[in-house]
Amino acid sequence: NGTIDPLLLEKSFNSILERHELLRSAIEYEITVQPRNVILKNRKIGFRSRDIRRQSAEQQKVSMDRFLKEDREKGFDLSRDPLIRLQLIQTGDEEYTLIWSNHHILFDGWGRGIILAELFQLYGDERFGRTRQLEEPEAYSTYIRWLEEQSREDAAQYWKNYLKGYKEKSGIPVNRKSGKTGDSGNREKVIALSRGLTRKLADLAARNHVTIHTALQSVWGVLLAK
Template sequence: VLQTQTNAYTLLLSFHHIIMDGWCLGIVMDELFAAYEALKAGKPVQLPTPQPYTGYARWLDKQDKETAKEYWRSILNGYDQPAVLPTLPVAHPLQADTGYLLHEHKIALTDETTCQLRTVAERNGTTLSSLFLAAWGVVLGGYNQSEDVVFGTVVSGRPPELEGVEQMLGLFINT
């Protein structure tokens, strides 16, 4: 908590993504503001009983790993071409081993373009994130001269069958 004026404060809340996922921020903020309001009103702080993350760990441990492996083997059966990005000649000798030279390009989309992209996503019953992942697949396919590419991404998800999962704090990501 930082005092920014005589009677004004700024609360900085920071966490590393390896500790908890984005969903957790809403849980933490709800409890933080509930505690703040209770204290401000001179009332005792009453927060819900926390759902232990160990419940998720136990659920995860019970998953049939062989069935999962078999599922992905069947999905990826026959796929043997790694999706790669083209390498470019390097100007700096220290980067000659990897063929990689870091460049950063920032592109700002206009409000109109963003609105159009959202419309396309909504019409197709998907999210902007899925739309961008599809575009990335098309780009990879072009680079690899293939209509079939495989790439991974990190996702966050909570198993709906796990009781109390909506209120658990922790890391619920998968790659």
């Protein structure tokens, strides 16, 4: 809600891409033996804006649903497409919907939160004429070099010592059907969490600086341990 300058929003997003080389990635996998992460010097974000204020509320919903369906079906060409794309849709004089699509190969939900915080900071600084306050980030290549310097042997030894004394794996009970070869009785269970519980999970994840996915994996681990 409010007034948005589409050109300034696009400029701010492109400033984010300039700050973080990872976001300018292309993944080349067709002409190389091993996939390569290629950092492009001048990649711009895939940004489009539309104004549908003249449409009725029902028409706007149809337009939104159609766009979301087409966007999902489009997917991403890892070696050619910008791996983040945005569509700013104006639905009222001071109402907008920003549809953000990115490939998970770039970052997770926690990373998206960092990018959004920087985006709002850059957009606000530019719009109100403030001096840019964000510090220069560490290059992704620096992280990769650090990662390559880590000892796999030391890590393996750490976990061997940590798990010392455990003699067997924790098995998950399986109810196997008789008489049907290959049918182990696997089933899918869909569980709907309440808004309140979902909010508590999000708060738990935020307090510990992890994603909700990590929080749920931890809950699952505790359950298996018990």
